[in-house]
Amino acid sequence: MSSRKISSPAQGGLDPLCAAINMWVSAAGILILAASPLLAQSGDAAKGKELYESNGCPTCHRIGQSGSRLGPDLSTIGDRRTAERLTQSIVDPDAEVLPENRFVVVTLKDGTEVRGRILNHDATSVQLIDPKQDLRSFETSKIRGYKILTKGLMPSYEKKLSPAQVTDIVAYLSSLKGSD
């Protein structure tokens, strides 16, 4: 994603938390939030954990042995993503998607659509994990179509959560680190 930084209306504002928030505009023109490293530190990880669970995140994501395997595993996400990236993923999840996290739809010969997260794709077959967490494999000669979903299965939480709540969730996710 290419993006440019713009001045944030929140900068220097009343809420100290918001002072840490910068506003970004993605190439698609979508206003998204991004946080400085301070953001993760200033959020409340305990509240973030509650928000993570109450907002249905385990429906698709797995932490440790809880939650679905459909979406990216977040067990050690704090080792791998900055607070800015985590914030972006929450408010604009389609802005940047790693190849292994792409969602795809396979259309069978009878028109049935099977959605899931891509595992492998080669010249003759495609493998994915579906919402029921079943590993599925399709031979391309036996399906009608296959495409990568540019609009993934994860919704934007920009309008569902306040910036402070996003910051709390980011603080929680940032705390998830591997044991090594």
Add this chain to the structure above:
Amino acid sequence: MDVSKLLPFALIAAILPAQVTYDSILHASRDPQNWLTYGGGYSSQRYSLLTGLTPDNVQNLELKWVFHPKYLEKMEATPIVVNGVLYTVQNSEVVALDAVTGRTFWTFHYAVPRESNQYLMVVKGLAMSGDRLFWATYDGHLIAIDAKTGHAIWNKIIVDWHEGYQLNVAPLIVKDMVILGPATNEEGANCWVGAFDVKTGKELWRFYTAPMSADDPAAKTWAGESWKHGGSPVWVTGSYDPETNTTFWGTGNPNAGWNGDNRAGDDLYSDSVVALDADTGKLKWHYQFTPHDEFDWDSVQVPVLATIPWHGAPRKVMLWANRNGFFYVLDRTTGKFLLGKAFVKQTWNVGFDEAGRPMKAPGIDPKPVSGPVVFPGGQGGTNWYSPSFSPRTGLFYVSTWDNYGSPEGKGPIQEWKPGGKYTGMASRRSASPTARARFRGVEVAYRTEDEGYGALRAIDPQTGERKWEFKMIDYTESGVLTTASNLLFTGNRAGNFFALNAATGALLWHTNLGGTVASGPVTYAVDGRQYVVVCGGSAMYAFGLPDSK
């Protein structure tokens, strides 16, 4: 897509039954499209009710896919197949494959240190409980892996390879326990069978197959303190009888293997089958096939459980073709010896006493030089290769080696050092490079083709008599698979993979895989189509019928 649309899926995910439950393994035979354990079920019969492949159509088998791991060792693993996904392991890697195309869903990598490898970096296979796979690594780790994602859930070190241990067995799942044991590659590390919690990896019980203290009653069967380095490894998967809650495991040879001078006595529980309470690990009974072994006749064969007619009434038995060349029938409830009959030429045992104890022939003790000729040889009448029992034919099938040995390798017993060889063996005579090159595996002795060859033999367990044999000339390290349509699949070191008529031994189909067949073939079905998979060399091959047939 709105997340709310996913909520039904979330509910489905929440109530999804685990893929492999205790109940599903208990009734594995009712679920023949899957292959749930190393032995195909708790009885380890390696018998499938699938009948898509028959003696009439098996000649149409064609290659469906090949899987090459990154590692080039001889592939010995028996895969597990659950709902169209095949899981297997080689060296440092576990993979989940589409059982129809062979395409990889995921790969889990754990770098087993090369220096822990004292022999061949082979792994016999995995176990599965719920959505978890269990891999016992060569360097002593037991790892639980998420079968959906290939991510490690827990990773426990259960033995230290520096002390002479290794793990290469496919574990056995019983209830919520992972049961397995370590091996020692002639390094005198005392071994055991143990159970671990599938959820946490916590050890629940342990039964030592060689004593760990002088207070152990078994220590009295070892002279002096020789029990301290008695070995008795575990390297092939056991079986389980749910009716008596008993798990059965075979044990390997005592150490030092080729010189028993300092360990006079029976050396329990080496070369035995031990029957253990599955909840506690407490010994119920044992039977020792080769007391005071000096021939390396490990008893690590798979215990095959069956109910067969016995003197006019059904009897719950254990069938066992041992490396020492004898086929045994034991009452698996009591351990009572019912029958022992040679299935290859043998010269070491002149008979059994009433309790089933073999009576060793005179003059066969190993010597430093000019040892006697003993049948079978060091590689045995069979080895770890999984046999099969077909309830349909009532026959027991086993890969056999007719061969002899000349136990003249006896040498001084080394001072025991952790991780060092403790064999009591003189320097091995090495064959010429040309002679070595002739073989795909270990060398065996033969003077004539009649004295040394491999064969698949069908044995009537009620009598121990051979019903038929399929002679292979070259030796075989292959496991055996039988099906309800009277097919039998097996292979050999020449790379051949055969389909035989299980009733007659007639060859129905064969192909060459270009490498030693050293695993047990398995069969499964996806979308109603039956497949058979086997390893050849360092690769795995899947066969099925053409799409149009």
